[in-house]
Amino acid sequence: MNQAAELYLIQIIEKGSLVGMVTFDSFAKIQNNLTKIIDENTYQKITANLPQEANGGTSICGGLKAGFQAISQSNQSTSGSEVILLTDGEDNQMSLCFEEVKQSGAIIHTIALGPSADKELETLSNMTRGHRFYAHKDINGLIDAFSRISSRSGNISQQALQLESKTLNIPGKKWINGTVPVDSTVGNDTFFVVTWTIQKPEIILQDPKGKKYTTSDFQEDKLNIRSVRLRIPGIAETGTWTYSLRNNHTKSQLLTVTMTTRARSPTTLPVIATAHISQNTAHYPSPMIVYARVSQGFLPVLGINVTAIIENEDGHQVTFELWDNGAGADTVKNDGIYSRYFTDYHGNGRYSLKVHAQARKNTARLSQQQNKALYIPGYAENGKIILNPPKPEVKEDVAEAQIDDFSRFASGGSFTISVVPPNGNHSQVFPPGKIVDLDAKFQGDRIQLSWTAPGEVLDKGRADSYMIRISKHVLDLQENFDKAALINTSGLIPKEAGSVENFEFKPEPSKIENGTTFYIAIQAIREPNVTSEVSNIAQATNFIPPQEPSIPDLGTNISAISLAIFGLAVIVSIF
Ligand SMILES: [Ca+2]
Numbered sequence: 001m002n003q004a005a006e007l008y009l010i011q012i013i014e015k016g017s018l019v020g021m022v023t024f025d026s027f028a029k030i031q032n033n034l035t036k037i038i039d040e041n042t043y044q045k046i047t048a049n050l051p052q053e054a055n056g057g058t059s060i061c062g063g064l065k066a067g068f069q070a071i072s073q074s075n076q077s078t079s080g081s082e083v084i085l086l087t088d089g090e091d092n093q094m095s096l097c098f099e100e101v102k103q104s105g106a107i108i109h110t111i112a113l114g115p116s117a118d119k120e121l122e123t124l125s126n127m128t129r130g131h132r133f134y135a136h137k138d139i140n141g142l143i144d145a146f147s148r149i150s151s152r153s154g155n156i157s158q159q160a161l162q163l164e165s166k167t168l169n170i171p172g173k174k175w176i177n178g179t180v181p182v183d184s185t186v187g188n189d190t191f192f193v194v195t196w197t198i199q200k201p202e203i204i205l206q207d208p209k210g211k212k213y214t215t216s217d218f219q220e221d222k223l224n225i226r227s228v229r230l231r232i233p234g235i236a237e238t239g240t241w242t243y244s245l246r247n248n249h250t251k252s253q254l255l256t257v258t259m260t261t262r263a264r265s266p267t268t269l270p271v272i273a274t275a276h277i278s279q280n281t282a283h284y285p286s287p288m289i290v291y292a293r294v295s296q297g298f299l300p301v302l303g304i305n306v307t308a309i310i311e312n313e314d315g316h317q318v319t320f321e322l323w324d325n326g327a328g329a330d331t332v333k334n335d336g337i338y339s340r341y342f343t344d345y346h347g348n349g350r351y352s353l354k355v356h357a358q359a360r361k362n363t364a365r366l367s368q369q370q371n372k373a374l375y376i377p378g379y380a381e382n383g384k385i386i387l388n389p390p391k392p393e394v395k396e397d398v399a400e401a402q403i404d405d406f407s408r409f410a411s412g413g414s415f416t417i418s419v420v421p422p423n424g425n426h427s428q429v430f431p432p433g434k435i436v437d438l439d440a441k442f443q444g445d446r447i448q449l450s451w452t453a454p455g456e457v458l459d460k461g462r463a464d465s466y467m468i469r470i471s472k473h474v475l476d477l478q479e480n481f482d483k484a485a486l487i488n489t490s491g492l493i494p495k496e497a498g499s500v501e502n503f504e505f506k507p508e509p510s511k512i513e514n515g516t517t518f519y520i521a522i523q524a525i526r527e528p529n530v531t532s533e534v535s536n537i538a539q540a541t542n543f544i545p546p547q548e549p550s551i552p553d554l555g556t557n558i559s560a561i562s563l564a565i566f567g568l569a570v571i572v573s574i575f
Contacts, residue, residue: 520538
């Protein structure tokens with residue numbers, strides 16, 4: 001805990017902030033009134049008072065009251081002040097100061113440390129619109145939590161950004177290597193921190209130009225046991241940094257590696273990743289949606305790899321990719337918001353979310369299109385509902401700029417799940433995902449369909465089959481999907497969730513005339529008989545091109561136009 005608290009003060013909190021500290025067990029004590037963080041000396045004054053050991057008891061109200069007192073004594077208003085409340089204990093008297101907390105106007109961020117932290121702790125953050133976190137007693141979870149808290153306020157150029165955040169279990173006498181890309185938007189105030197559990201490892205850190213830093217370059221804090229830190233002088237070189245760590249002990253031990261930095265200059269907009277979850281608390285079997293937004297300024301960053309890492313109280317970890325594909329849980333394609341369902345519950349209690357956004361091999365693109373406009377589907381006028389045109393999609397062909405390879409870690413806070421039955425595969429209660437991007441068009445006398453594959457469980461895995469139905473009347477599909485004509489899909493084997501599916505078939509020729517419109521919808525099926533919701537309804541209109549005129553010179557243009565409308569396709573989104 002001290003390692004993370006110190007790291008927070010040195011590396012993460014914005015310079016110029018006022019910081020104080022209160023410690024509490026059964027009693028609370030103001031360790032420092034608010035002090036402006038200017039340089040190393042100021043944070044050392046505070047870290048010197050970090051508690052070395054705690055007595056029993058947890059008086060959360062006592063801690064909060066002393067916190068408010070420290071703020072008032074420093075001639076600051078509690079209203080708008082931010083309090084980080086970190087505890088591993090329980091306090092059944094906590095609700096006694098809820099009213100005082102509300103009156104204070106302070107924002108309380110809670111960090112529940114370990115599985116015994118009070119179950120009601122998050123009431124304080126919910127009540128004051130603070131963030132909520134859950135961390136094991138290992139340092140990485142705390143560092144992740146602290147860096148999220150700093151990113152709420154202050155200047156973007158002063159925000160600490162996490163480039164690396166790993167916990168590594170290294171066997172005795174073994175080396176482990178890793179790489180971290182440092183992109184050209186960051187590099188100021190860069191720290192590389194290693195912690196260990198048994199014995200200090202050997203460290204080699206190499207910048208992209210080959211300059212090496214070794215164990216002796218790292219500073220070991222006298223106060224702080226089992227961690228070393230290197231502040232990279234000047235601006236960290238852009239490019240790939242590599243590190244090697246050797247566990248010098250004969251037994252395996254846990255090492256953590258953290259790299260934080262800030263924007264390269266006050267005028268550079270850095271690439272930023274943020275993460276959040278659809279609900280703070282959920283009752284089984286409600287699925288959660290994980291979101292990560294990756295942007296530079298207001299512009300979305302596309303074409304990167306975004307991974308969610310979710311951990312429960314026992315340390316059971318689930319990692320999965322998030323997608324910006326406009327299918328499943330992701331509402332809009334290519335808006336820089338990457339989303340996915342989470343259904344892999346392992347027991348009740350707190351779960352923590354962390355996201356890793358990384359661009360490797362120059363695949364990242366910066367969309368030049370902002371996607372901030374609020375879409376209003378319609379309005380009422382004289383008692384009638386007038387619909388606006390459909391919501392504009394983010395176009396595929398907008399100008400895009402390539403950006404450097406980068407890496408960002410971001411905490412998405414914690415959430416609580418209740419009523420999960422013990423054991424068993426819980427994901428089976430969820431059906432295959434609803435297809436929302438079915439597209440249809442005529443090609444000659446055939447209809448071509450395309451959509452994004454859902455999975456057997458929402459957007460995960462692989463469905464067993466598809467059921468495609470067609471009608472000339474949209475209402476048939478909307479109101480009576482199961483009665484509409486079935487297309488033979490015997491040759492169609494569903495692909496893995498997230499893949500693009502293509503399927504082509506020939507409608508009955510007798511029914512096709514010029515201008516005929518067909519409506520099509522699809523369901524995904526998991527054996528024996530679990531079906532997804534019916535998809536959006538796609539529409540394909542058959543335009544038979546007019547006879548080509550016999551004027552050879554102009555003919556090319558005219559036939560080009562008729563070809564362009566031949567196979568006109570419209571997606572009708574009916575949800
Ligand atoms: Ca999206």
